[in-house]
Amino acid sequence: MKMNAYVAGVGMVPFGKHLDKTLKSLAGQAIELALADAGVDKSALQAAWMGNAAAGVVTGQEMIRGQVVLRAMGIGKIPVVNVENACASSSTAFQQACAMVTAGLYDIVLVCGYEKLFHEDKSRSLGAFSSAVDVEDPDGAINVVKKLAEAAGEPFDAQGAGQSRSVFMDIYAMMAKKHMKNYGTRVEHFAMVAAKNSFHGSLNPRAQFRDVLTVEQVLQARPIVDPLTLPMCSPIGDGAAAVILVSERKARQMGLRNPVRVASSALVSGWDFEDPDDSVGAFAAEQAYAAAGLGPEDLSCVELHDASAPSEIQAYEYLGLCGRGQGSELIESGATRLGGRVPVNTSGGLLRKGHPVGASGCAQIVELTEQLQGRVGGRQVDGARVGLAHNGGGAIGLDAAATVVSILVREDFS
Amino acid sequence: MKMNAYVAGVGMVPFGKHLDKTLKSLAGQAIELALADAGVDKSALQAAWMGNAAAGVVTGQEMIRGQVVLRAMGIGKIPVVNVENACASSSTAFQQACAMVTAGLYDIVLVCGYEKLFHEDKSRSLGAFSSAVDVEDPDGAINVVKKLAEAAGEPFDAQGAGQSRSVFMDIYAMMAKKHMKNYGTRVEHFAMVAAKNSFHGSLNPRAQFRDVLTVEQVLQARPIVDPLTLPMCSPIGDGAAAVILVSERKARQMGLRNPVRVASSALVSGWDFEDPDDSVGAFAAEQAYAAAGLGPEDLSCVELHDASAPSEIQAYEYLGLCGRGQGSELIESGATRLGGRVPVNTSGGLLRKGHPVGASGCAQIVELTEQLQGRVGGRQVDGARVGLAHNGGGAIGLDAAATVVSILVREDFS
Numbered sequence: 090m091k092m093n094a095y096v097a098g099v100g101m102v103p104f105g106k107h108l109d110k111t112l113k114s115l116a117g118q119a120i121e122l123a124l125a126d127a128g129v130d131k132s133a134l135q136a137a138w139m140g141n142a143a144a145g146v147v148t149g150q151e152m153i154r155g156q157v158v159l160r161a162m163g164i165g166k167i168p169v170v171n172v173e174n175a176c177a178s179s180s181t182a183f184q185q186a187c188a189m190v191t192a193g194l195y196d197i198v199l200v201c202g203y204e205k206l207f208h209e210d211k212s213r214s215l216g217a218f219s220s221a222v223d224v225e226d227p228d229g230a231i232n233v234v235k236k237l238a239e240a241a242g243e244p245f246d247a248q249g250a251g252q253s254r255s256v257f258m259d260i261y262a263m264m265a266k267k268h269m270k271n272y273g274t275r276v277e278h279f280a281m282v283a284a285k286n287s288f289h290g291s292l293n294p295r296a297q298f299r300d301v302l303t304v305e306q307v308l309q310a311r312p313i314v315d316p317l318t319l320p321m322c323s324p325i326g327d328g329a330a331a332v333i334l335v336s337e338r339k340a341r342q343m344g345l346r347n348p349v350r351v352a353s354s355a356l357v358s359g360w361d362f363e364d365p366d367d368s369v370g371a372f373a374a375e376q377a378y379a380a381a382g383l384g385p386e387d388l389s390c391v392e393l394h395d396a397s398a399p400s401e402i403q404a405y406e407y408l409g410l411c412g413r414g415q416g417s418e419l420i421e422s423g424a425t426r427l428g429g430r431v432p433v434n435t436s437g438g439l440l441r442k443g444h445p446v447g448a449s450g451c452a453q454i455v456e457l458t459e460q461l462q463g464r465v466g467g468r469q470v471d472g473a474r475v476g477l478a479h480n481g482g483g484a485i486g487l488d489a490a491a492t493v494v495s496i497l498v499r500e501d502f503s
Numbered sequence: 504m505k506m507n508a509y510v511a512g513v514g515m516v517p518f519g520k521h522l523d524k525t526l527k528s529l530a531g532q533a534i535e536l537a538l539a540d541a542g543v544d545k546s547a548l549q550a551a552w553m554g555n556a557a558a559g560v561v562t563g564q565e566m567i568r569g570q571v572v573l574r575a576m577g578i579g580k581i582p583v584v585n586v587e588n589a590c591a592s593s594s595t596a597f598q599q600a601c602a603m604v605t606a607g608l609y610d611i612v613l614v615c616g617y618e619k620l621f622h623e624d625k626s627r628s629l630g631a632f633s634s635a636v637d638v639e640d641p642d643g644a645i646n647v648v649k650k651l652a653e654a655a656g657e658p659f660d661a662q663g664a665g666q667s668r669s670v671f672m673d674i675y676a677m678m679a680k681k682h683m684k685n686y687g688t689r690v691e692h693f694a695m696v697a698a699k700n701s702f703h704g705s706l707n708p709r710a711q712f713r714d715v716l717t718v719e720q721v722l723q724a725r726p727i728v729d730p731l732t733l734p735m736c737s738p739i740g741d742g743a744a745a746v747i748l749v750s751e752r753k754a755r756q757m758g759l760r761n762p763v764r765v766a767s768s769a770l771v772s773g774w775d776f777e778d779p780d781d782s783v784g785a786f787a788a789e790q791a792y793a794a795a796g797l798g799p800e801d802l803s804c805v806e807l808h809d810a811s812a813p814s815e816i817q818a819y820e821y822l823g824l825c826g827r828g829q830g831s832e833l834i835e836s837g838a839t840r841l842g843g844r845v846p847v848n849t850s851g852g853l854l855r856k857g858h859p860v861g862a863s864g865c866a867q868i869v870e871l872t873e874q875l876q877g878r879v880g881g882r883q884v885d886g887a888r889v890g891l892a893h894n895g896g897g898a899i900g901l902d903a904a905a906t907v908v909s910i911l912v913r914e915d916f917s
Contacts, residue, residue, distance in 0.1 A: 090608065111639045142566050145559025151634035152556050152589035153897035153904040156772050160637075160899050166786065169772035169905065170595060171587040175566035181584060185599070192606030194504065220565035223574075225525045358570050358583035372580065483567035485574050490567040491583065 090356075091380040094190040095340035096349040096497070097197070097333045098127025099455040103295040104328035104443030106207050112144055116158040116203035119329035119451075127333040128343070129197060134333075136168045137199040138186045140179030142447035142482070143217035147208055158203065173447075174358075175221040175482030176396065178202060179330070180450025180493035184354040186334050187495075196339040202451035203329035214325050217446070218255040221483040221490070230256040233484050237263035240487075241270055246314075254313055257396065258322050260484055262314045265399035269316070272414035276316045279398040280307035281420045283320040283440055286395065289427060290437025292468035297326050297443030307398075321398035326443035330451035332458075341502060347462040348502055353380035354495035359488055369492045370394075370481060371407035377477070377494040378409070385409035388431050389473040390460050392453035394481045395438040405433070408479060408494075427468055435460060435468045446482070450493060453478040461499040474499045504770075505794040508604040509754035510763040510911070511611070511747045512541025513869040517709040518742035518857030520621050526558055530572040530617035533743035533865075541747040542757070543611060548747075550582045551613040552600045554593030556861035556896070557631035561622055572617065587861075588772075589635040590810065591896030592616060593744070594864025594907035598768040600748050601909075605765075610753040616865035617743035628739050631860070632669040635897040635904070644670040647898050651677035654901075655684055660728075668727055671810065672736050674898055676728045679813035683730070686828035690730045693812040694721035695834045697734040697854055700809065703841060704851025706882035711740050711857030721812075735812035740857035744865035746872075755916060761876040762916055767794035768909040773902050783906045784808075784895060785821035791891070791908040792823070799823035802845050803887040804874050806867035808895045809852040819847070822893060822908075841882055849874060849882045860896070864907060867892040875913040888913045 100122025102115050116139075124131055139155025150157060155169045174181040179202025186200045206214050222230040231250050238245035243266050250259040268274045284304045290296035302310075302320055310318040340348055355376035359369030378384050385408065393408065395401035402416035410431060411419040419425060425433035436442040436456040439449060457476035459465045476497045483490030514536025516529050530553075538545055553569030564571060569583045588595040593616020600614045620628050636644040645664050652659035657680050664673040682688045698718045704710040716724075716734055724732040754762050769790035773783030792798050799822065807822065809815035816830035824845060825833040833839060839847035850856045850870040853863060871890035873879045890911045897904030 113637075113639050143559075145557075145634065146563060146565050148638060149560060149630075149634055150638045151560050151631070152587055152592075153635055153637075153899060154587070156897065156899050156904040157637045157639065159772070166771060166773045166783070168598075168770040169588070170599060170770070173566055173568070173585040173587055174583070178566075184582075185584060188606075188608060189602065192602075192608060194602055194606060216563075217565070220559065220563055221567055223527075223567075223571045224562060224564045225527050225571065356582040356584070357580060358573070359580045369580070483570065485567060485570050490570040 090188060090354060092187045092191045092351045092354050093337055094187045094334045094351045095337060095345060096458045097129060097335045097343065097345060098123045099332050099458045100126055101295055101330040101452055101455045102328050104297045104326045104445055107327040108207055112148055112150065112203060112205040113158050113161050115205065115327060115329040116201055117162050119331040120162060120199065120201055123331035123333050129333055131162060131164050133197050134164060134167060134199050135195040135197055138170050138172055138182035140172045140182035140202040140447050140450065141204060142173055142175050142178045143204060143206065146220050147213050147217050148205060174491040176446040177450055177480045177482030177491040177493050178447040180480035181356055181491060183332060183450060183454060184356045184493050187351050187354050190334050190336050196336045198334050199331065200334060200451060201331040202448040204445035204447040205327045206325045206445055207327050215255060218257055223485060230484055233487060234259040234263055236487060241267035258314050258317060261397035261400055262317050264403065265316055268399060268403060274402060274417040277304060278402060278417040278420055279321050280304045282398040282401045283307040285426050286434050286438040286440045289435050289468055290441025293437050293442060296437040296441050297324060298441045317397060323396045323439040323444035326445040328443060328445035328448045330448050330455050332451055332454050348500045349458045349461045350498050350500045352496045352498045353377045354493060356493045358491045368407055369488050370404060370479065373492045373494040374408045377496050381496040383475060383496060387475045388477050389475050390435055390470045391431060391433045391477045392436060392456050393433060393479040395434055395440050396444060398440065404479060432470050435470060450480040453480060457497050461497060504602060504768060506601045506605045506765045506768050507751055508601045508748045508765045509751060509759060510872045511543060511749045511757060511759060512537045513746050513872045514540055515709055515744040515866055515869045516742050518711045518740045518859055521741040522621055526562055526564065526617060526619040527572050527575050529619065529741060529743040530615055531576050533745040534576060534613065534615055537745035537747050543747055545576060545578050547611050548578060548581060548613050549609040549611055552584050552586055552596035554586045554596035554616040554861050554864065555618060556587060556589050556592045557618060557620065560634050561627050561631050562619060588905040589896030590860040591864055591894045591905040591907050592861040594894035595770055595905060597746060597864060597868060598770045598907050601765050601768050604748050604750050610750045612748050613745065614748060614865060615745040616862040618859035618861040619741045620739045620859055621741050629669060632671055637899060644898055647901060648673040648677055650901055655681035672728050672731060675811035675814055676731050678817065679730055682813060682817060688816060688831040691718060692816060692831040692834050693735050694718045696812040696815045697721040699840050700848050700852040700854045703849050703882055704855025707851050707856060710851040710855050711738060712855045731811060737810045737853040737858035740859040742857060742859035742862045744862050744869050746865055746868050762914045763872045763875045764912050764914045766910045766912045767791045768907065770907045772905045782821055783902050784818060784893065787906045787908040788822045791910050795910040797889060797910060801889045802891050803889050804849055804884045805845060805847045805891045806850060806870050807847060807893040809848055809854050810858060812854065818893060846884050849884060864894040867894060871911050875911060
């Protein structure tokens with residue numbers, strides 16, 4: 090969808106293990122930061138879209154999650170919409186808010202993504218992921234793994250899948266194997282992604298992991314499910330991120346310095362594509378590029394959904410950063426590393442910045458906005474002008490249940 | 504918000520105890536009925552807003568509830584937004600969809616409310632309601648009951664509140680007592696509401712309860728929490744309702760007979776109003792009337808949120824059907840009964856049609872649409888031209904966490 094909304098301010102709580110903080114306090118802190126960044130008083134907010142994926146199953150807070158957060162801050166009497174779309178919850182909230190602002194229905198709105206996955210009872214944290222598939226299907230996600238295994242011509246480990254790890258890692262592992270078989274991609278390529286993102290994450294004070302890993306270290310780390318080792322899997326995390334969106338009229342009135350415009354945002358829910366490579370991600374990207382009138386060649390930087398290291402390589406391809414099957418060459422070339430042609434996941438990505446699922450979509454917007462405004466210090470992409478955010482969520486059939494691709498552009502009002 | 508969207512079709516599964524049906528099958532059935540009613544093929548849908556409140560805590564299905572429903576029907580590759588706002592989940596979904604269609608962003612969209620509250624383990628069903636308050640607050644909803652008790656000058660039963668009943672009934676009971684104290688309302692008035700709605704429900708084949716109760720029977724029924732007896736409390740239920748919304752352009756192109764236009768829809772999340780009577784409901788109604796350019800005097804029929812019998816009397820007042828404190832006179836006068844000046848809850852309301860929370864908002868739209876189209880048989884309001892739907896959800900502070908008021912008008916394209 091073609092958009093015309095402006096990011097007036099962003100805020101984010103460092104991702105990580107926040108056992109001492111409640112869901113409410115995490116979200117509240119991110120919102121306060123975004124309001125301060127925008128120089129907007131909370132009383133000016135006209136509506137709020139609140140994205141959370143798993144509080145119902147992790148903390149028992151269902152139904153009015155956003156109101157609980159906002160009331161604690163004294164924000165009320167406005168429309169509050171609680172949006173849920175698995176790991177794409179807050180990018181869905183962002184897409185909805187952008188559409189409303191673009192349509193002229195509001196001038197100043199809030200979007201927030203917030204999640205608390207850590208729980209004293211680890212089965213609750215893992216249970217969150219099991220809720221992102223069809224729970225009425227007796228085989229659920231295991232079936233997805235099985236079908237992918239068949240497609241990849243790989244043995245299917247019915248015993249191990251989803252045991253003591255998120256079943257999504259089994260899904261990603263099978264997708265990785267298929268990619269390896271089809272295109273000659275090697276496990277070293279996945280390790281390169283994890284190593285690159287660890288370098289980027291080391292430059293991000295809000296990243297969950299700050300240590301730099303070499304390709305060798307990634308390869309030698311604890312195996313999770315073949316071919317994935319621990320640093321190739323996004324971690325469990327807590328966190329929150331918030332964005333204040335304004336209309337063009339309001340943006341001009343506020344005299345925004347370094348205005349960042351949302352040029353397009355496409356939300357697609359898709360499944361059962363014949364070829365998983367021809368995915369809902371490709372479909373959403375196509376829509377986002379067309380609506381923005383821009384292409385992959387225009388991108389200065391990208392935040393994409395590296396829920397696993399191989400996911401990043403697949404995304405290179407369906408986002409059009411390279412041709413089909415050429416993802417391994419792209420990571421090898423260094424083009425997606427800081428200093429390269431199109432740096433990807435300068436924040437550290439989901440792998441290193443962390444992945445508190447409902448918060449990840451907004452966190453991508455935070456990173457891109459700050460990149461386009463030239464204020465991320467050591468991980469700055471010189472002259473960044475156009476950024477793309479890609480956020481996927483859930484599994485249904487053989488594909489993501491929801492994917493959002495948004496394109497942001499640095500503007501100049503002068 | 505001023506709206507201009509048309510209801511092209513509606514569908515609904517009878518509310519009740521559907522232990523043999525899954526959440527997915529209930530929702531799917533309602534959607535099929537709505538598509539058939541609209542004469543629209545599922546492939547024409549451009550977006551879907553799916554409202555569910557409690558599946559995460561009742562069935563464990565979080566994150567991608569809507570996709571799970573739609574995929575089973577072969578609907579995909581469109582934006583699917585999962586919306587949650589307690590008992591106002593699907594009216595929130597409806598409000599969002601109306602805004603998008605009004606803004607010209609889509610021509611044909613789906614709104615669905617669906618809920619499965621019955622569970623073999625009854626504590627799960629009741630747990631759903633406990634998730635509609637702030638669960639981080641150690642006192643949670645009990646605090647709301649306590650504050651209301653103080654305001655009503657009533658003793659507070661800390662032991663009983665929320666035990667073996669939804670804590671919301673304690674909240675409604677305290678509100679009822681305050682109303683009785685302030686305005687001389689008597690328990691007989693609440694019984695009149697329940698009796699009236701039982702008569703209406705007896706005429707609705709999709710109502711959970713079809714038996715007609717007298718005022719005496721209501722008064723003599725099993726006490727739940729003073730002054731409420733069982734028929735004064737909305738029941739636990741399963742169900743689903745769906746609405747196909749189209750743009751004016753599409754409505755004309757389709758040549759809709761008996762077109763029903765959504766003239767306005769206001770979503771407000773509010774709390775901590777000084778006077779609970781001056782509620783978020785009043786605030787939302789004011790907005791909806793102003794946006795539609797209509798007032799209470801224009802209404803032919805109303806579906807309002809009678810989660811308890813006293814709630815209906817309070818709503819009469821803040822929706823402007825009568826003056827403050829005159830709700831008891833209004834029910835006594837018979838004005839809100841079929842054949843009266845402004846029949847309320849001709850469907851049987853939440854009390855008798857049932858209240859599968861996430862489904863209730865859409866079910867109100869189903870009833871109003873069919874009333875305005877003159878196709879509800881024995882419970883038809885003669886010459887119905889304007890209908891109002893009022894749906895509230897959750898508790899936060901001393902008020903509803905979300906309220907949606909929508910106004911529908913019968914049009915004539917000829």
